[in-house]
Amino acid sequence: MKYLIIIKSCVVSLLLSGICAAQTTIISGATIHVGNGQVIENGVLVIEKDRLLEVGTSLKNLYKNAKVLDASGKHIYPGLIAMNNIMGLNEIDAVRATKDYQEQGEFNPNVRSQIAFHTDSKILPTAIYNGVLYTQAVPQGGVISGSSSLLKTKAWNWEDATVVKDDGIHLNWPQVSPNNPKHEEILREAILEIETFFANAQQYQQQNKPIFNARFAAMKDLLNGKGNLYIHAQEAQSIVRAVGFFKQHYPAIKLVLVGASDAYLLIDFLKTNQIPVVLSNIHRLPMRNAEAIDQPYVTPYQLVRAGIKVAISLEGSWESRNLAYIAGTASAYGLSREEALQSITLVPAQLMGIDKEIGSLEVNKKASILIAEGDLLNMKTSKLWKAFIAGEEIDLNNEQVKLAEKYLNKYLKK
């Protein structure tokens, strides 16, 4: 209520003076989960325009006419970053016309998800409702699926949504069912195709006046160590082969492993090679019968304890609204709450090179914050009270909430 009054007065003062002092918002009384592991009890946080001005236990400056939000008993988190995702590229799984994440052909480094991102997707508001403020829109399919971008889940259009343009290129390491009697042969051929493609792309960069080739041209930054090569691979053999290949032949390329169900079998290998990992969905069954029943839940803990950088993601689109709970499970099975939080905030920001801007609640970073009624990583207490993206408050209402209200009202009238 207090908040509303302040807004009103702000509108009035804006009309009168043209300057709104309420561009400053002070949020106090909450437990602040910074995102870098730090927790501030009964903390205070200052937002000015799109930035965080203060984060701490008490205010360092005095603010006149600042908007003050009393968030006592509540918990504040950085906006969540959903990696490895097709939100905005896919509306309804079973309806082909609504799918924009998979292009024709095997090698498409030149196709870019950024421009297909549908900011009015009905799915995005349901993810925001649960705190997902950023999404890495990732093309799928083929050998090289294309280039991903990091986008805001709340925006007018894709230009406005873009946070990191073309953060990396996605490679699906070939996997052939070993039940196929020719699997070794097929696999060798598939790997040879990758080798050839990279060799040609490399040679293309060395030409003085090359005849334009969109595919090879799109590889330039990657080969020069800009942006990530996201290697999507699940099985241990694939991981070792893929990482080994690039480490040997293209040491300049920055590698990020995605999926990586078997990563727990290769902890030393990943550590030695300093490969960060984006785990895709840990709410899944073990890969094999002999795996521990909770292996997918425990893997994040095993990797983090070994010093490997781990982000947690949920492949898919609508499913991403459960991102916090996936991290919650990782926490129930070994990670501390703050480490689990980091895997869906700061680590993704670091991997995409944007951690100076987003990913944690530190001074001068973008004010993308969530205020939850309780523990965000625990289903029953995770209801959001408010959310801000780059200083701008987001309406948490969505079509689903409206439908619920519509029918509840119908019944209550009776």
Added chain:
Amino acid sequence: MNKILKLSVFLWLPFITQNIFAQSSFPNNGPANPLPNYFALTQVNIQTKPGELLQNASIVVKDGKIESVGVGIIIPKEAKIINASGKYIYASFIDLFSDYGIEPSGLNQNGRTQLYENNKKGAYAWNDAVKSYQEAANVFKVDDKKSKLLLASGFGACLTAVPDGIFRGTAALVLTGQAHEQKMIVKANAATQMSFNKGSSKQPYPGSMMGVIALIRQTYLDASWYTQQKYEYLINFEHLNTYKNLPTIFEAENKLAVLRAAKIAQEFKLSYIIKGNGDEYQRIPEIKSTGMRLIVPLNFPKPYEVGNPLDAIKVNLADLKHWEMAPANAAQISKNNIPFALTTQGCSDAKVFWQNLQKAVLHGLSADQALAALTTTPAAWMNMHKQIGSLEKGMLANFFVCNGPIFEPETHILNHYILGETHVIEPEPSYKLTGNYSFKSLPNTWLSITEKEGKYSGVLRGKDTLKVQISEQEGLFLFSFTKNKESKSPVQVNAWIHEIDSQTQQIKALHGKMWISQEESEPFVLLFDSVQTQKSKKESKPQPNIGKVIYPFCEYGNEQLPQAENLVFKGATVWTNEADSILTETDVAVSKGKIVAIGKNVNLPNARVIDAKGKFLTNGIIDEHSHIAIYRGLNECTQNNTSEVRIGDVVNCDDINIYRQLSGGVVACQQLHGSCNPIGGQSSIIKLRWGKAPEDMKIANAAGFIKFALGENVKQSNWGTETGRFPQTRMGVEQVYYDAFIRARAYEAAQKENPKLTRKDLEMETMLEILNKKRFISCHSYVQSEINMLMHVADSMGFVVNTFTHILEGYKVADKMKKHGASASTFADWWAYKFEVIDAIPQNAGILNQMGVVTAINSDDAEMGRRLNQEAAKIIKYAGISEMDAWKMVTLNPAKMLHIDQQTGSIKVGKDADLVLWSDNPLSIDAKALYTLVDGTIYFDREQDKEWRNALQKERSRLIQKMLEAKQNGEKTELKISELDPDYHCEDFE
């Protein structure tokens, strides 16, 4: 009159058979050319039958039959005498599961087709998988190549059938000799054969294992009705009825399929001879109690490629253990007195069969039992024991001759007689070179010649001991050795046979020329001195040590099934789901599977006390919508009404997902048919009694349920171009229901009017159960129009739709559902995966609950199934319901829907002790099930699980080590990727 006729035929029988044998209906082109076939094998060891070995005996054969056999019998003058001294004779083996001499038919059809009717021309029944009209005798052709292989592995007779279809028609008992077919077929229609595989039929039905079982049951009913009716002539049923009294061989693909086949046999009061797949040892007690006879293959796996640990992880424990235990299968069956025969099926060749037979004996199968399973047992089962299977006067002269006792490693078959005609397997050399020889010109020098696998070698013992290389060509020999130990200059000897013993073929003297160099040679004479004193090779190998059978036979299985215990949980926070709701610091006692006391300071004599302070005790989770533990397909997609199929027929107790659900606190679930058709199959309601056999997992006397489905799946909206089955719209879906229910009423009337002549129709029987409130519907549903439609159908037919499952637009019709009396079983937050779920909202369950509809959260997914507590917690967030209401959504409410709330679903004295002790508030993300109990039995214990993981890794590494050793010892290996248990969702076809 009939009696007299039978009697007279019986009296004539011996006369007829005697004469027919000598006669032939075939004309001669030129003078007849009968050859004498009268001979005797003498001085042999004859195994006349298992347990009876005659030493130094003789057998006399005339015109294909045994004229006499025994010790000291008189050999007739006319008979040619063949001295076989020291050799062993055995009755030819019999294989009851064979396709010898049958050309392979069409490939198995697995793809989805739209061929709903049988397009086979002729008066055939509706389903082409019922191939009861096939007669193997009509298409049998002697196959020289395979005949040789069979004879070489000891098999003189096969029960051969056309391996195509579910009902496969009649099998013929044929001999494997290379004479004309008319002589080789000894019993044309000796048995019938069946299987669980549809074979070459192009019709889609049956597309699942449960569909196959339903088709078998309906076919038996139809064949019986067929004899009463006079409307139709159907070739399939004519054949079925003609041969219904023959023994039936049933092919089953694994131990659980053996139980499924037996269940069918018991229902129709039949006895099958079930051909298993060699894993019967994994369920011996259950298989024994069926009383069925078995045909068992010796198809032992090779050691797997496990040298690379990253390959080894792909092999499941069941496969690793089976490699070790498969050779002990026959011994286990035999020890448990289950009647069994052996088959070559699954062995790539004769050599493998023999090696495996010897392995089976090494693993504890007695030689006599093995012999019986290959001879007298199959002969008796075919009622042919007076002709084949043993060696007695008057029986067919089918036997083989070995160089030694049959189960010795060095023994092989030399000669195989079929109807007295010899088939040479391994030609015997016309001389015997092995032995110790002396040199005529060199005193105190000896040459010992030995043979191994057809190759000779020698050792020269004089001043020095020298190795001698021996090569041999049609009786000409070349010996080469060195002058002495130090020298490298060769001495070579050409030698030939000078004198030989006509009885024993032992070479008595060898003459030749010894070349010391090209210029220098001298004569050479070797004289036979003595046979080699054979080192007794009989260092009888000890029976190998092998692991134990576990139940179920996979990871986290138990050697001993857990038992119901006396337990007291002390000081827990108890969520009762009853009026008292939450009890703090309370004790709960459990005995004999039931909750016996709830309160403070509860004591139970002889009880194990579990400290539950700070922990939460609740009823276990019940999943209304699950597809775990289902074998070979959860959807019978192939007709719009498949109410005759039953998930209960295909429960797979070996699915590791059962254990994984237990780890998430799940104690019971409804195994639902998929959502492929408006009227799907019957469900099975099980408790997760990990390790028990399928029938023992089912909740006894649980109400019957059936899956219905609406919307996109049943109208094949997302099938691409492969559509064509009625219905294709929601309009058509309604008509399927009215048609089925109205026809069911008419069927009921017909039954009352004329019970005998009314064909028993399993589909109609099920529809009637619904109408008569003996079976209840769980209906897959999404949008409000179709939900309302089905309630209208039900109202007009006078029953209630028990449960709408999924029901994602339930919030739009909650008032109507409440009025109708339907329950709702939904997802917490699924949506956007197809068009019809575009209005799905996570507030759904909360609104339904608020409107008074009994509401549950289900999984439809083996992974989510083990986190249903988390899914329930989401409803608190989205709809603001209380913790107790949320908790009931995964416990008491589903119990109510499944009509099992009288026995489970809450914590109350007298109810089943289906309990979970949680580490935290069960609706918290941190909650872990510490103990999961079903019927007072601890099936999951988180501490024990840690121990089991270690034990599992130990057992795996023991087996992998053993495999690596086997590989080092020269055994061939194979690449193995274990199949994973399917992770079914209701839209999966299969």
